[in-house]
Amino acid sequence: MNQEFLDKLIDTLGNDAVIVSPAELEPWLTDWRGVYKGGAQAVVRPRDTAQVAACLRLCNEYRVPVVPRGGNTGLCGGATPDASPANVVLSLDRMNGIRSIDTISNTLVADAGCILGNLRRAAHEAGRLLPLSLAAEDSSQIGGNVATNAGGVNVVRYGMARELVLGIEAVLPNGEIFNGLQTLRKDNTGYDLKQLFIGSEGTLGVITGVALKLHPLTQVRSVVLAGVSSAQQALELLRLVYGACGPRLQAFEYFTDACLDLVLTHVDGMHQPFDERHAGYVLIELADTADEEALQGLLESVIGQALEEDLCQDAVVSASLAQLQTLWRLREEISEAQRADGPHLKHDISLPIEQIPAFLETAERRLRTTSPDCRLFVFGHFGDGNLHYNVSRPEGADKTWAKEWEGRIADAVFTEVAEYGGSISAEHGIGQLKRHAFHHHKDPMHVRLMVQIKQIFDPNSIMNPGKLL
Numbered sequence: 218m219n220q221e222f223l224d225k226l227i228d229t230l231g232n233d234a235v236i237v238s239p240a241e242l243e244p245w246l247t248d249w250r251g252v253y254k255g256g257a258q259a260v261v262r263p264r265d266t267a268q269v270a271a272c273l274r275l276c277n278e279y280r281v282p283v284v285p286r287g288g289n290t291g292l293c294g295g296a297t298p299d300a301s302p303a304n305v306v307l308s309l310d311r312m313n314g315i316r317s318i319d320t321i322s323n324t325l326v327a328d329a330g331c332i333l334g335n336l337r338r339a340a341h342e343a344g345r346l347l348p349l350s351l352a353a354e355d356s357s358q359i360g361g362n363v364a365t366n367a368g369g370v371n372v373v374r375y376g377m378a379r380e381l382v383l384g385i386e387a388v389l390p391n392g393e394i395f396n397g398l399q400t401l402r403k404d405n406t407g408y409d410l411k412q413l414f415i416g417s418e419g420t421l422g423v424i425t426g427v428a429l430k431l432h433p434l435t436q437v438r439s440v441v442l443a444g445v446s447s448a449q450q451a452l453e454l455l456r457l458v459y460g461a462c463g464p465r466l467q468a469f470e471y472f473t474d475a476c477l478d479l480v481l482t483h484v485d486g487m488h489q490p491f492d493e494r495h496a497g498y499v500l501i502e503l504a505d506t507a508d509e510e511a512l513q514g515l516l517e518s519v520i521g522q523a524l525e526e527d528l529c530q531d532a533v534v535s536a537s538l539a540q541l542q543t544l545w546r547l548r549e550e551i552s553e554a555q556r557a558d559g560p561h562l563k564h565d566i567s568l569p570i571e572q573i574p575a576f577l578e579t580a581e582r583r584l585r586t587t588s589p590d591c592r593l594f595v596f597g598h599f600g601d602g603n604l605h606y607n608v609s610r611p612e613g614a615d616k617t618w619a620k621e622w623e624g625r626i627a628d629a630v631f632t633e634v635a636e637y638g639g640s641i642s643a644e645h646g647i648g649q650l651k652r653h654a655f656h657h658h659k660d661p662m663h664v665r666l667m668v669q670i671k672q673i674f675d676p677n678s679i680m681n682p683g684k685l686l
């Protein structure tokens with residue numbers, strides 16, 4: 218703890234913006250999964266961009282490490298400080314105002330601390346869609362979403378956070394404000410610097426404002442859950458549905474029977490969707506601006522064709538909003554069910570889509586030679602090539618299993634991912650969790666350029682030490 222620094226911090230930002238008592242600091246020092254725990258001398262909760270700038274200026278002067286924190290839903294420990302008691306956690310939670318919504322330019326400008334779900338609701342009230350959507354949207358903040366380049370369930374139609382960002386306001390470690398908060402659709406004036414902040418995981422500066430693209434509101438939705446005999450069948454189904462439904466395809470999700478079993482075991486009120494069990498399940502959502510009947514008709518006809526052509530085994534089409542939500546819950550509750558099942562190893566990977574079936578076969582073979590009895594839970598955003606390839610302890614094994622096997626299992630999975638030209642992080646980022654794997658698998662030239670960029674933005678290395686690089 219540096220008392221002179223803390224006194225200046227409190228003088229500059231006010232008592233209400235700085236937490237220092239150990240008991241009050243405690244909840245800010247762990248991650249969502251409870252895997253990481255760190256140390257800090259203070260948590261700072263600025264009210265506006267000027268206060269963020271003042272805080273960073275001081276931290277830079279005293280060489281105090283800064284850990285930006287959004288909603289703390291990140292799954293890689295990126296918002297959790299390392300063990301050093303010198304850290305300052307900078308929370309954006311009090312910067313939660315919507316600056317503008319424009320239904321002609323179709324843009325929304327907001328403070329970085331706004332909860333994603335609140336922004337989605339505000340856009341909806343204005344008659345527009347903010348398509349970024351994930352299970353953690355009612356806790357995660359838009360600044361965190363942008364800092365991690367979040368994905369979610371609608372990427373197949375609208376792309377990741379990166380594709381939705383028009384502008385960014387950020388504070389650099391020396392306190393300078395990067396004013397790139399524009400809403401232009403076109404701006405070809407050299408390097409697009411805002412892109413560097415997207416996916417930077419708090420290592421270059423603190424994002425304080427974001428300008429986002431809005432889309433037409435998709436008022437009508439239709440969902441089908443299809444049972445498939447293999448990932449290859451899911452792939453052929455994707456080809457058919459994409460060809461027939463084009464831009465109406467809003468989500469194409471996949472989960473194995475083991476995931477369904479987990480949800481049925483751990484989540485109250487969930488029921489088996491089919492009389493028979495299948496190797497896997499595909500959840501398809503179509504959405505459109507109007508004409509529910511036509512949308513439902515399209516989905517039913519495509520699924521009818523899929524059944525006829527043996528591209529799925531069975532299917533249930535939602536007949537009401539309640540049924541649509543129940544079908545979605547089978548997919549969305551998998552993370553919670555895994556949490557209830559106990560410690561597990563998460564691998565958020567992406568692959569060239571057409572390689573998914575082959576990958577699943579050879580990766581499982583490799584995994585079984587490493588740990589024959591581990592339990593495998595595969596689910597995710599199949600339509601954009603993103604799988605959550607999660608591994609849990611064998612039946613009866615001690616809960617310490619995950620810690621003990623982490624390295625060997627990650628090596629097996631990531632080696633196989635590399636063989637198929639995939640990525641070790643599809644949408645969760647690197648944080649502390651994947652730092653070792655990142656340095657092992659990323660092209661050294663890419664890493665070198667990233668280190669050089671970091672040096673330009675943050676020459677004193679105060680931003681989020683121990684994360685990403």
Ligand SMILES: Cc1cc2nc3c(=O)[nH]c(=O)nc-3n(C[C@H](O)[C@H](O)[C@H](O)COP(=O)(O)OP(=O)(O)OC[C@H]3O[C@@H](n4cnc5c(N)ncnc54)[C@H](O)[C@@H]3O)c2cc1C
Nearest residue numbers: 287288289290291295358360361362364367368369419424
């Ligand atoms: C149940 C569940 C489901 C999830 N599903 C998905 C999913 O489908 N798709 C997906 O992509 N992710 C998913 N996630 C992961 C997580 O929700 C995302 O990574 C999210 O974008 C993190 O936002 P956050 O505000 O919680 O960020 P935090 O966890 O607080 O921070 C994440 C990283 O961003 C940095 N950061 C945060 N705010 C700022 C800022 N203002 N400026 C600079 N850096 C900042 C932090 O330092 C940290 O490195 C899920 C998480 C949970 C718990």
